[in-house]
Amino acid sequence: MQNLxxxxxxxxxxxxxxxxxxxxxxxxxxxxxLILRNLFxxxxxxxxxxxxxNFAKLGEEIANVIDSGADIIHFDVMDNHYVPxxxxxxxxxxxxxxxxxxxxxVHLMVEPVDRIVPxxxxxxxxxxxxxxxxxxxxxxxxxxxxxxxxxxxxxxxPATPLYYLDHVLDKLDLVxxxxxxxxxxGQKFILEALxxxxxVRKRIDAGSKKILLEVDGGVKxxxxxxxxxxxxxTFVAGSAIYSAGRDSDPHRYDTVVAAxxxxxxxV
Ligand code: DX5
Ligand code: ZN
Numbered sequence: 001m002q003n004l005x006x007x008x009x010x011x012x013x014x015x016x017x018x019x020x021x022x023x024x025x026x027x028x029x030x031x032x033x034l035i036l037r038n039l040f041x042x043x044x045x046x047x048x049x050x051x052x053x054n055f056a057k058l059g060e061e062i063a064n065v066i067d068s069g070a071d072i073i074h075f076d077v078m079d080n081h082y083v084p085x086x087x088x089x090x091x092x093x094x095x096x097x098x099x100x101x102x103x104x105x106v107h108l109m110v111e112p113v114d115r116i117v118p119x120x121x122x123x124x125x126x127x128x129x130x131x132x133x134x135x136x137x138x139x140x141x142x143x144x145x146x147x148x149x150x151x152x153x154x155x156x157x158p159a160t161p162l163y164y165l166d167h168v169l170d171k172l173d174l175v176x177x178x179x180x181x182x183x184x185x186g187q188k189f190i191l192e193a194l195x196x197x198x199x200v201r202k203r204i205d206a207g208s209k210k211i212l213l214e215v216d217g218g219v220k221x222x223x224x225x226x227x228x229x230x231x232x233x234t235f236v237a238g239s240a241i242y243s244a245g246r247d248s249d250p251h252r253y254d255t256v257v258a259a260x261x262x263x264x265x266x267v
Contacts, residue, residue, distance in 0.1 A: 035103060036126060036151065044228065044264045046257060047072035047105055047214070049238030051087060052185045058092075059099050065241065068253035069261065072103040074216070074236045075125070076185075082111035082134050083183035090119040097124030105174075107155065107216065107236075109182045110134065113141050121148030129153030129176050129214075132164040142171050153214070157182060158190050162199060170209055175200050177232070180217030185238040189218030194230040201231025221256070225263040235260070 048070050053061035062073055075093060080086040093104060106125040110116060111134035120128055128145045132154060135141040145152040153174030154164060158181060165175065177200060179193035197215060204211045214234035215227055224235055237260065244256035 031101060032126060035101060043233060044261075045071040045212070045234040046241075046260055047074040047234055047236045048241045048253075049074040049076055049185060049216070049236050050242075051076045052238035052242035054242075059096065061242070062096055062100055062102075064245075064251040065253050065257070066100050066102045067251040068249070069257040070102075070241070070253070072105045072234070073100065074238075075104055075106045076238075077106060077108050077110055077116075077120075078183060079110040082131065083109040085183045090116070090123040093120055093123035093125055103127060105129070105153075105214075107153075107176065108134070112136070114144055117141070117144050117150075118148055121145075121150050125150055127151040127153055127174055129155050129174060131155045131157065131182070132160065133157070138164065139168055139171070142168060146171075153212075155182075155216075156196065158192065162196065162203075165200070165203060169203060169211070170207060172211055174212040174214055174234070175204070176214040176216055176236075178216055179219070179227075182217075187218055189220075189223055189227075193217075194227065197227065197230040197232050221259045221263055224260055225266050228264055228267045 048065045050062065050073060076087055077089060078085040078087040093106065103126045104124060105127040106120050108128060108130045113130045113135045117128060128150045130141055132138050142152045151173035153176050154172055155176040155178060156162065157178050177193050177196050179189045180187035193215065197213065200213055204213060212234045213232050214236060215232040216236035219227060219235050219237040220240040227235065241253055241256050245252040246255055249255050
């Protein structure tokens with residue numbers, strides 16, 4: 001409960017902050033700074049993955065999910081090479097950027113990584129995360145993301161060892177633990193991810209830097225509390241949110257986002 005209060009105090013639930021309409025002020029560097037600062041001060045963040053949204057109505061789907069109280073837009077980029085699926089690229093990021101002031105959290109499932117990083121930065125991404133197996137030079141890729149003015153994240157597949165954090169943890173802004181094998185929405189949560197989250201939480205807490213600990217894959221209303229107890233603070237949810245839209249909700253996803261937050265309030 002305390003966590004939720006802190007969350008509300010920080011203003012992350014203030015939907016006016018993310019107002020989506022045609023007269024919205026242009027997105028400025030100052031706005032990006034304030035939003036990122038709030039993000040790193042709040043306790044729990046809900047990050048709907050637009051992979052499960054209705055792509056024929058993408059702008060509306062993004063506006064609705066943020067107006068329903070979600071915090072971050074999780075943007076899954078797949079290349080049919082690093083993962084066996086093909087999704088969206090910088091052009092789509094650029095197209096949605098003017099629609100929301102919410103953080104855009106780009107999850108790159110592409111190989112190679114470096115060539116595409118500046119394109120996403122220019123397209124308005126706030127956080128860019130990549131898989132260590134997909135980069136020849138992990139430290140260089142982290143540096144590149146930061147040079148481009150974005151926050152940097154490193155992503156761990158279910159079987160990827162955590163030693164990739166050994167020499168770079170203090171350079172990261174986010175660690176993303178995959179709780180499914182990357183490539184598709186709607187898969188089942190792999191329980192071993194809970195142990196991994198606990199291990200990363202210890203490593204983050206041993207340092208002084210604020211680093212987000214995100215989890216991605218199979219997150220639902222009925223397991224989000226246990227995942228939070230294992231140390232995650234940022235929760236990607238695709239199918240759980242986008243399959244639970246209700247015509248009777250003012251913004252389609254109010255009920256499901258509230259249910260996720262109610263579970264987090266029990267932690
Ligand atoms: C999987 C993607 C996820 C996916 C999550 O490779 O990285 O972000 O969309 O979807 P759900 O929540 O349905 O498991
Ligand atoms: Zn993802």
